[in-house]
Amino acid sequence: MSRFGADTTSSSLVDGRIAAEVSAEWGTGGPAPNGGYLLALVARALGGTLKHPHPLTITAHYLSAATPGPAVIETETLREGRTQTTAMARLVQDGKERIRVLAAYGDLADLPDDVRTTAKPPALPPVEECYAPPKEFAEVVTMMRHTEVRHDPATSGWARGKPSGVGLLRSWLRLADGTEPDPFMLLYTVDALPPVAFEMALNGWVPTLELTVHLRALPAPGWLRVQAESRNLAGGLIEEDIEVWDSEDRLVAQARQLAKVRLHSPAQAG
Template identity: 55%
Template sequence: MTEFEQGTAVARRAGAPGVYDAELDAGWRIGGGINGGLLLSLVGRALGDHLGEAGGHPQPVSLSGYYVSPSRPGPAEVHVEQIRSGRTLSTGAATLRQTADDGTSVERLRVLAGYGDLSRSDEDVRTSAKPPQLPPVEQCIGTDAAPPQFLASAELLQRLDLRLDPAYVGWALGKPSGEGKIQGWLRMADGHEPDPLLLLFAVDALPPTTFDLGLFGWTPTVELTVHVRALPAPGWLRVVHSTRNLAGGFLEEDCEIWDSNDRLVAQSRQLAVVPR
């Protein structure tokens, strides 16, 4: 079992249909809590198990998650409900909960999702999207160039092989481009090949675009919507993050993920809090 599979593992609770137990590993932390993409992948695994059995639709097509409170390492539980099962899609809802110090159950994440069969995603493709032009992997910069204070609070980077485009890492030298863009090559350090659940994590795996605006610190996700467009091919992923509007203490962050076959395999948008 790979580190990603371990980090997103869920187990059906005996005698409790739709309830899954999980363990949130501290090795996936960033800032004050577990990475939001990792949480979405974990909930996505529970949804796929439940909807795959109930409706024959095991793979995520669209997920929208609202991050209600910061998660923390330790036990968690996922409650899954099937809302509808159709010919093409099944719709489900899920919540991720943890027990607080006072014994109360606290909601961390709430997700509404559509699940289907991605095996037909290559049958009819009409797109004007173009893959990003990145320097070769060996000419890109590893995450060890990130600000020390960021690395100290981002354990998950140890699980990644991430190489950033030098054109958008001026922030590491105190010279951000101001474009609000970060892009690079991504794969898992332990060799876990891309799959639909990994894409849910990858859309939130790069440093925040606020770095390229000269703003450092934790950027908590408020809401994250991911569209999985195809089964990814093995190999490196190319990930592009950008923002166009920072206002009122929030910013949007758009993401595209391209696989080794130049296929756009995932798109996302999230709303996040501007770091203090």
């Protein structure tokens, strides 16, 4: 089993309660593990209780900061139909609810093949021409020990101390151990880039308040292309719209998240 698979796998207890372990290996350099990793942990546990295997749409509200260590995931099936199940889950640590999730599950393999879209995959230079974070970065941002990412030079001025001021990031991404992407890895991918705020010259902690992900297809093997964009920062809140494209130029995941921008705090990478 891959590291990501192991760190998002839980064991069943009783009555919809599932024992889980929040890994320290998916840290952001800030006070809490990566929000996409936490969503994948909860989503895989919830899916294990349902007859449908994949989240089609899933929304998480981050109520308090999770920490590495034991947790309990409490689940509830709200409605079970022939092609879709709606359910909810809570991740609880030390008696405190950390995340509340509401999702509709189905089977991505059973979706119709008909695609009608005006969306186009982001134009990225070849992987070898993109910026790779220095290896020492992973000493602080532990999720980078397990994630290969290559940033488009045109949207990674933040890494050179010359942010463009435009809320746009484009990157290649895959798991470092070569594990091919699956639906739960996509939940991590939508939150695995640095905050768009960095390219807007805003360095600080950017904790997620809410994250919604739509999974559109089973991803093909290979590198993923990720684009994150923000058009509005107001009142200390920033939105990010994220697209994930697979190696066959298919839009396999879409997401939107709302986050706080807390300046003069330790920066985190996702």
